[in-house]
Amino acid sequence: MMKNAGRDVGGAPDIAVRQLSVWYNQMPALQNINLYLGAGQVMAIIGPSGCGKSTFLRVLNRMIERLPSVRVEGAVRIGHFDVFDDHVDVTGLRRAVGMVFQHPNPFPMTIFDNVAYGPRIFGIKSSAQLRKTVEDSLKQASLWDEVRGKMRRNAETLSGGQQQRLCIARALAVHPEVLLLDEPTASLDPVSSAKIEELIVQFKSHYTMIIVTHNLQQAARVSDVVAFFEQGRLIEMGYTQDIFTAPKEKRTEEFLTGRFD
Amino acid sequence: MLKIDKAMDQVTYVSMALFAAIWIVLIAIIVSGAWHFVQTHGFVSSVASFQWDPLQSHFGIGSFIVGSITVTLLALVLAIPGSLALGVLGSRILQGKWQQQFVRFLTVFVSVPSVLYGWWGLTVVVPGIRRLSHTSGYGPLSASIVLALMIVPTFSILSLNALRHVPESYIEGSIGLGASEDQTLWHIILPAARPRIVQAALIAVARGLGETIAVQMVIGGQVRITSLLHPASTLTTQLLTDLPLLPVGVPGHHVLDFMALWLLILMTVIVWLQYRLRGSGT
Amino acid sequence: MIFSRRQLIMGLIWGPLLASGRSFGDLFNRRPLVVPRMTIMGASSCLGYVKAVLPQWERQYGPVHVAVSGGGSYAGLRALATGQVDIALADVMPPPGYIGVPVRRYVLGRLPIVIVAHQGVGVKQIACDQTRQLFHGTITNWRDVGGNNLPVVVVSRPLSSGAREVVQTRLMGRSQFSAHSIIQLSNGAVIKTVADTPGAIGYVEAVMPLWRVQIMAVGNRAKPPEKASNRKLYAEPAVYIRRETRALVISLAEYLANDPRRPRFGIYPLGSEEGSPC
Numbered sequence: 001m002m003k004n005a006g007r008d009v010g011g012a013p014d015i016a017v018r019q020l021s022v023w024y025n026q027m028p029a030l031q032n033i034n035l036y037l038g039a040g041q042v043m044a045i046i047g048p049s050g051c052g053k054s055t056f057l058r059v060l061n062r063m064i065e066r067l068p069s070v071r072v073e074g075a076v077r078i079g080h081f082d083v084f085d086d087h088v089d090v091t092g093l094r095r096a097v098g099m100v101f102q103h104p105n106p107f108p109m110t111i112f113d114n115v116a117y118g119p120r121i122f123g124i125k126s127s128a129q130l131r132k133t134v135e136d137s138l139k140q141a142s143l144w145d146e147v148r149g150k151m152r153r154n155a156e157t158l159s160g161g162q163q164q165r166l167c168i169a170r171a172l173a174v175h176p177e178v179l180l181l182d183e184p185t186a187s188l189d190p191v192s193s194a195k196i197e198e199l200i201v202q203f204k205s206h207y208t209m210i211i212v213t214h215n216l217q218q219a220a221r222v223s224d225v226v227a228f229f230e231q232g233r234l235i236e237m238g239y240t241q242d243i244f245t246a247p248k249e250k251r252t253e254e255f256l257t258g259r260f261d
Numbered sequence: 262m263l264k265i266d267k268a269m270d271q272v273t274y275v276s277m278a279l280f281a282a283i284w285i286v287l288i289a290i291i292v293s294g295a296w297h298f299v300q301t302h303g304f305v306s307s308v309a310s311f312q313w314d315p316l317q318s319h320f321g322i323g324s325f326i327v328g329s330i331t332v333t334l335l336a337l338v339l340a341i342p343g344s345l346a347l348g349v350l351g352s353r354i355l356q357g358k359w360q361q362q363f364v365r366f367l368t369v370f371v372s373v374p375s376v377l378y379g380w381w382g383l384t385v386v387v388p389g390i391r392r393l394s395h396t397s398g399y400g401p402l403s404a405s406i407v408l409a410l411m412i413v414p415t416f417s418i419l420s421l422n423a424l425r426h427v428p429e430s431y432i433e434g435s436i437g438l439g440a441s442e443d444q445t446l447w448h449i450i451l452p453a454a455r456p457r458i459v460q461a462a463l464i465a466v467a468r469g470l471g472e473t474i475a476v477q478m479v480i481g482g483q484v485r486i487t488s489l490l491h492p493a494s495t496l497t498t499q500l501l502t503d504l505p506l507l508p509v510g511v512p513g514h515h516v517l518d519f520m521a522l523w524l525l526i527l528m529t530v531i532v533w534l535q536y537r538l539r540g541s542g543t
Numbered sequence: 544m545i546f547s548r549r550q551l552i553m554g555l556i557w558g559p560l561l562a563s564g565r566s567f568g569d570l571f572n573r574r575p576l577v578v579p580r581m582t583i584m585g586a587s588s589c590l591g592y593v594k595a596v597l598p599q600w601e602r603q604y605g606p607v608h609v610a611v612s613g614g615g616s617y618a619g620l621r622a623l624a625t626g627q628v629d630i631a632l633a634d635v636m637p638p639p640g641y642i643g644v645p646v647r648r649y650v651l652g653r654l655p656i657v658i659v660a661h662q663g664v665g666v667k668q669i670a671c672d673q674t675r676q677l678f679h680g681t682i683t684n685w686r687d688v689g690g691n692n693l694p695v696v697v698v699s700r701p702l703s704s705g706a707r708e709v710v711q712t713r714l715m716g717r718s719q720f721s722a723h724s725i726i727q728l729s730n731g732a733v734i735k736t737v738a739d740t741p742g743a744i745g746y747v748e749a750v751m752p753l754w755r756v757q758i759m760a761v762g763n764r765a766k767p768p769e770k771a772s773n774r775k776l777y778a779e780p781a782v783y784i785r786r787e788t789r790a791l792v793i794s795l796a797e798y799l800a801n802d803p804r805r806p807r808f809g810i811y812p813l814g815s816e817e818g819s820p821c
Contacts (some may be wrong), residue, residue, distance in 0.1 A: 041397035063437060068356055105430035106397070117448070120436040174438055199512050273549045276556045316702060317636075349602045379725065388739070397696040461591055482726025490721045503730060505615025506703035510625060511641075 001199065012040040012177050013096075014077025015060070020074035022055055022232075029055045031232045033074070037225065040205040044223035044240070047199065047214045048255070053212040057180045059083075060099040060210070062090055078178060095122065098171030098207075103184040104163035104171040106155035106170075111147050114155045114166055116222055118174035135171050141169035142199060163190025168199060181211040183217065216256065220244050228238040228252045278365070284499075286423060291525065307519065313484040315497075321514045322496070324340035324486045325522060329495040330400050332476060333469045336408035343467075344413050347422030347450075351369060353446065364421065379478035382407035385461070387423025387479055394490050399481030402489040407475050412465040419461030423454040456538070463535045470527055473497040496520050548758050570790045578792060579608045584616040585632030586705055587711040588654060588730065588748045590610060592630065592808035593799060600798050603816035609792065615703050617641075623783055629792045630799075634705030634748075634780040645786040648795075652779040652810040659737050660744045665690035675714060677744050680721030697724035698736045698745030706730070706748050713775050718758045748778060750809035780810060792794025 007077045015037040022030040037043050045053045058064040060076060062083060076083035081093050095118075106114050116136040124130055134151075138144040143165045147158070154210045155166055164184060171179065181200070187192035193215075200222045201211060213219050219226055220240060227237040228249070236249045297309070302320050310321025352362045386406045389397030427450045435445040451458075481492020482502055494502070500520050509512045583593060590613055597609055615632035623631035624642045631720075634654060658674060660666075664685045669677070676682040677695055685693045699720045700707040711720075727733045727742075730747045737743040738755040747753065761776070782796045805812070 001466065060439065063433065066433075066436065091439045091441065093439075094437060099433075099437035100428060101433065101437075103430060105428070105434045107431055107434065107449055117435070118440075121440045121444055170434070171438065208449070263781070269547075269549055273553055276553050279560075280556050281783075314702075383735070383739075391740065395694070397725055399736075437648075466589075477728070477734075483722065483724060485722055487722065492725045494726075502726065503619050503703065504702045506701065508614075508618040508621040510621055511617070 014039040014079045015178070015208060015210075018030075018049060018075045018077075020056075020059065020072070020076060022052075022059060022073075024067070024072040025069045029232050030039065030059070033229060033234050034145065035234060035237055037208060037210070039079075040208055041224045042200065042204055042209045042211065042222055043225045043227060044219035045210065045227050045229060046214075046216060046219050047213075047229035047235075048253070050132065053229050054182055054231040055232075056229070057099070057182050057210060058214055060087040060178070061094050061099055063094075063099070068195055076242060084106050095174050096176055097180060098162070098174070098176035099180045100167050100184045102186050104160055104167050104187070106158070106163050106166050108156060108184055109154070110152050111155050111158070111166065112151040115169050115173050118170060122141050122174060134169075137169040137173040138166075138170050141165045159192070161195060164188060164196060165191065165199070168196075177207060179207045179209045181209065183214060186214065194217070216244075230255075264504060279506070286450065287524070291518050291521045294501065294515045295522040297454030298515035298519040302516075307516075307525075311485055314512045315516065317501060318513065320514070320519075322499075322520055324484060324495050325496045325499050325520065326527075328401060328480075328486050328493045329497070329524075329527065330493055332404045332408060332480070333364060333466055335401070335405035335489075336412060336469050337466050339405060339409035340416050340465060341462070343409075344420055344440075346417035347413070348418035348424050348458075348498065350416070351421040351445065352424035353442075353450070359368050367414045367418050367421075371418065372446050373414075375472055375475040376478075378407055378411045379475035381410070382475065382479040390490070397481070397492070398488045399479060399492050400488070400490045401480060401486065401493050403474045404495075405489075406479040407479055408422050408469045411472065411475055412469050415468060416461055416465040418453070419464060420528065424450060424463055426457060427453045436456060458536045462537055463538070466527060467531050470531070471524070473501050477501055496524050548632065555569045572719050579607045580626040581792060581795065582721045583609060583611045583630040583631070583632065584614055584628040585630075586634045587613045588649065588705065588750055588778070589612060589711060589808075589810070591750060592651070592805060592810060595808065596799065596802050596804055600795060604733050604791065604794070607686055609765040609795070616705055617703055621781060623785065626785075629784065629788065630796060632780065633783060633784040634778040635708045636779075640722050642783075646783050647786055647796070649782040649784075649796050651780045651782060651800055651811065652805050652812050654810050655749045656709055656776040656778060657753060658744065658746050658748055658761050659734070659756040660752060660759050661693075661737055661741050662740050662755070662757045663691060664693060664744070664757060666737050666759075667757065671714065673759050674759075675716070675730075677717055678710075678716045678720055679722075693742035696740050696743040697721045698733050698740070698743050699724045699726055700724055700733065700746075701728060706746060706779070709776060710746050716819065748777075748809065 017033050017035045020030055020033040021028065035054065045056065047053055055064065059072060060078065060083065062072055064072065072083075072084060078093070078097060079095065081088055083093060107117060109117075112134055115137050116130045119130055119133050124133070135144060138147060143162060146162060147153075149168075155163065158166060168184075185196050188196065197218060198213065203209060204224075212220075213220065223240045225237065226240050226243040228235045228243070228247075228251075231249060236243065236247060236252045239250070243252065244256065247256060264277070298320070307320055308323055308325055308326065310319070311324045312319040313324060320474040347367070347468055351360055351367070352417060352494055355363050382403060386403045387398035389402050390396070390406075431449050431453055435449045436442070440448070476495055477498040480498055482492060482494055484499070485516035486493035486496055504517065506532070507517055584763065590611065594611055597611065601607055601609060616631075616635045619628065619631035620633050620637050620642055621645065622628040624644055658669075666689050669688055673682065673688050677688070678697055678699075680695075680697065682688060683695050685691055685695060686790075699721060725736060727736055727745075730751065733745045733747050734751070734753065734756060737745045744759075782794050782799050784796045
């Protein structure tokens with residue numbers, strides 16, 4: 001994976017994590033994580049529940065800081081953002097690092113307003129420009145054909161899968177460089193899941209992506225790199241093919257073969 | 262066993278029916294009294310008239326209806342900013358144990374008896390208004406301020422709960438896009454909580470409309486409303502004032518029923534609005 | 544299950560009903576009571592006096608219990624007419640036909656009504672005409688009656704007040720109280736309002752110490768309230784009973800009308816009436 005280092009792929013940045021540890025109320029949630037993800041690559045994070053996968057995602061865009069009594073140590077670099085530097089532009093960071101959540105969470109407003117929310121926050125007022133951004137984002141998320149002409153409907157009238165793609169469009173509307181996907185298909189039916197997976201494959205090399213998933217097949221299908229987390233530690237990381245065919249660590253093998261306690 | 266069960270069921274239904282009947286009787290007493298009044302004095306002519314002199318058979322209650330609506334709405338307008346601010350403070354800024362203490366603190370003020378608010382109005386609000394306006398200080402404006410202060414605790418606790426009920430996922434979605442906490446508050450949290458906040462406002466209005474003693478102490482009690490700064494009356498304060506003048510059996514007593522009926526009408530409008538406004542939104 | 548939800552609902556509904564039903568039953572069931580009961584209701588200005596002298600009478604007449612409640616003159620007279628109470632206290636003259644049953648009236652005495660003003664108004668004496676105009680709202684500044692430059696604030700009582708009736712009929716005549724006057728429900732509230740509001744003028748029944756306010760001498764003569772029986776501004780509180788009533792009730796009415804402690808409560812015996820100032 002080091003071969004992509006430094007190469008700029010479509011503006012997508014690389015991600016470097018050094019000696020990252022996180023504590024909730026003195027309880028360690030992540031311990032001494034070191035990893036590197038090349039620009040434009042897709043990393044799948046797998047591991048048992050409570051292994052710190054979601055915590056890891058929330059560190060990358062500093063969402064973790066919204067929780068009370070959290071302590072973070074170590075360094076994270078995303079492209080030119082030194083994430084935990086005191087002077088880093090958090091708004092700019094979160095804008096560059098889009099996030100999609102486990103449960104589709106469209107805002108209680110119209111489809112148009114959902115996608116236009118980000119651009120409006122960043123000061124775009126021209127309605128022509130907003131319309132174009134919304135259309136482009138919805139097209140990118142393969143939702144345009146389904147919602148065109150229904151832009152004034154409440155987003156909550158959409159199906160679960162459509163809502164999740166709307167959330168992806170909403171994230172894309174602010175032109176991010178990184179996408180963090182926290183079990184994006186966990187609450188969806190197989191058809192909707194397949195559409196989301198298709199999107200992830202399409203986005204490859206345009207965005208650097210990290211996807212947390214419980215679905216090992218999904219990880220195998222969409223990712224370039226797999227990281228296996230257990231009890232807050234990074235047990236193993238490697239190319240997807242290598243991990244699934246010949247894991248180096250015994251714990252990884254046990255997890256992949258379902259002999260996991 | 263089944264037979265007994267059935268019999269018990271029936272007794273329960275009869276009990277519930279009786280309970281409902283008592284309520285209906287209470288309302289019927291007011292309605293029938295008001296009906297007597299309307300038959301002799303007319304509905305429109307009483308409501309549209311501002312002349313109140315029960316000893317001379319002038320029963321115009323227009324002034325009191327206007328007074329009630331003015332005082333209550335003005336109180337609501339005055340209470341909205343503070344209540345929302347306290348609600349935001351308690352739900353989005355204070356954390357954990359501070360939040361609990363804050364809610365407890367507000368609850369204490371909810372349970373303060375209204376006569377204390379009235380007393381506070383007499384010692385602080387009335388002299389303050391007097392100094393600012395060069396009038397006596399007694400009037401609908403003072404009453405609105407006292408009433409606003411009285412409904413702020415209720416209103417802010419309910420708004421606080423409304424704001425707390427906004428799903429965290431909306432907030433995370435907004436923050437995740439790069440919006441600041443303030444932008445999220447304005448564009449996501451407040452709009453999402455609006456239906457419940459409207460409901461909170463209407464509950465506060467209902468409390469304000471029914472309030473008597475705190476308003477009576479500072480409104481001045483004059484039977485004709487002329488301005489916000491001169492003495493006036495509301496339906497409730499005039500009911501209190503003229504109850505001794507028009508005891509049961511005296512001609513004109515039924516105007517009190519008519520005034521009570523108007524309070525019921527205004528309350529019903531509030532409940533109706535609550536359903537209407539809650540329907541829009543989530 | 545010993546205590547079902549149904550039983551709970553039924554208990555919560557029927558319990559209070561049965562309890563209140565029993566007390567209602569007592570109300571309608573006029574069986575002879577072991578201890579004779581009597582009820583008094585009416586003007587609050589007399590309640591202090593009545594409550595103070597009652598215990599002695601109760602002791603004198605053995606086991607008898609008297610319940611006293613306020614509610615105002617009109618409510619008291621109305622309750623007497625319908626037979627709900629035995630004795631009514633009133634400081635107003637009921638309009639003709641108001642009671643509807645033959646009654647006996649025992650005058651307790653005269654309750655002076657005093658014109659009071661805020662201490663900062665700058666005058667202590669005003670003529671009757673001026674008083675009338677101040678209350679009416681024609682004179683709007685104390686400057687116009689030789690006082691300080693202060694707007695006049697009128698403080699009055701509701702229509703049900705005996706004091707207002709007296710001031711209306713004996714002082715104001717045909718002119719009305721200012722449409723901007725503040726209406727207060729009790730003597731105490733009037734005193735507090737007049738004391739706190741610069742430029743205020745009002746009237747009170749002198750049943751309490753009048754401090755923090757300026758007592759006005761009306762009609763160019765200063766007289767202390769003790770001599771108030773010589774004035775024209777007084778209420779005439781009276782005890783009303785039905786003509787057909789128990790001997791015990793008559794005895795109490797006569798006792799109340801003759802007890803020598805009345806002046807201590809602001810009620811002075813009838814005296815010779817001097818020429819009135821107004």
